[in-house]
Amino acid sequence: MPLNLAETLLAEGIAPSPDLSHQVRKLGFFREGFFSYADAIAGRLGLSVVVDPVLLTRAFLDWRDEFLGQSRVADINRRDYMIFSSALMLYNLVRHRPASLDLQHQGHVLASAGEVKRLEVFWPEGLLYTGYCLTTLDTVLAQEGEEPIHLSPLIAETATWWSFRENVLEDPTRAIGFLDLFVGAEPNWDMPCLAADRPAIRGLARRIRH
Template sequence: MSDEPVFSRADLPPTNEPLRIAARRLRWFRAAFARVVGSVGEEVGCAFEIDDSKLTQIFIRWLEALDRQRPVPKEERAAFLEFASSLAFRELISDLPIRTRGSPVRAKREVPGGFWPEAYACMIFCLTVHSATLEQEYHVATTIDPQGGDLRSWWSFRENAQEDHAFSAGFFQKLLGHEPNWFVPEQFRYRIGRWLLEPEADGTQTQSPP
């Protein structure tokens, strides 16, 4: 996986609402998930079956987690928008709503898409929505940590996520260049450092390290 920004709105359903609002609509969320997962299936060479019941429950838990942690200060809203993606990833990994039909035929076992295709598809979904939303709201170009394509990191991720679902949130935050609070990676208020969106000289914004 490259650390260049490669995720765009092209794989997402159209909407007349801001993406941060559309993502909170079950119909759009399910349609976006199906489209992104379908694209990932074509990439790795396998078909995914989606459990819509599981996906609906995941969506509800995600919204509840967001509402419990939503910050009041305006200066923290951008950081929380970033954080929200890690909570979605946590919920998806804790109760995977997809399974493969057959083994990936275009992805080697030495890459994430071949090693754990279900989790890889969920990661791409969260990254796609995340990057498109930040681009729309703050003109931010999302960059991904190189460990996103490191199989050793995925071995550790899979092992730890099976023991503690919160680990998935920390793994996702790490992909976005933030150092997670590994004790409580699913808690926004206890995150390490400050997540900032700083303006560049040309008026655009980029993610700064914590």
């Protein structure tokens, strides 16, 4: 895959913190981390991203309720539940849309070259939301001693992002499946918000029962 996109999305890591997997469940920590990541990515891409703190808070609170409400299945496959948690956050960011591109920079974007710049033209917010979720996931997995993420080549294909954007405009829950695709996990397109029905969790649960 072109390194520009992967390097840009994952370049700005989440600040190290003890017990990060629990810290990310706190609103203050989340807000600080998201604003920091948004500013860093905007700076790298030469854009100005405006974040609505009220919508950002709503996205977080909805994510936390959904995440904690299904945590009973986390121990079945901890790594996959961490992926699910990140995908669930992406879904809520896409649904509440707390960030927006300052359109006065569009001329700069259109004049720029490279895969990332072309993606910025039609969906810069999608890059921001996805990059934040992937970066947080990668950092938490590392701290928890889990296998790191391995980004799929699909993440560097413009057609994938067009499909991603069109699908989530119709149904924001599909963002969960797209993040799964980006990290090489098997999506559950029928019921993406149900952790217990994820292939990696459901299959392991069956083996445990038998």
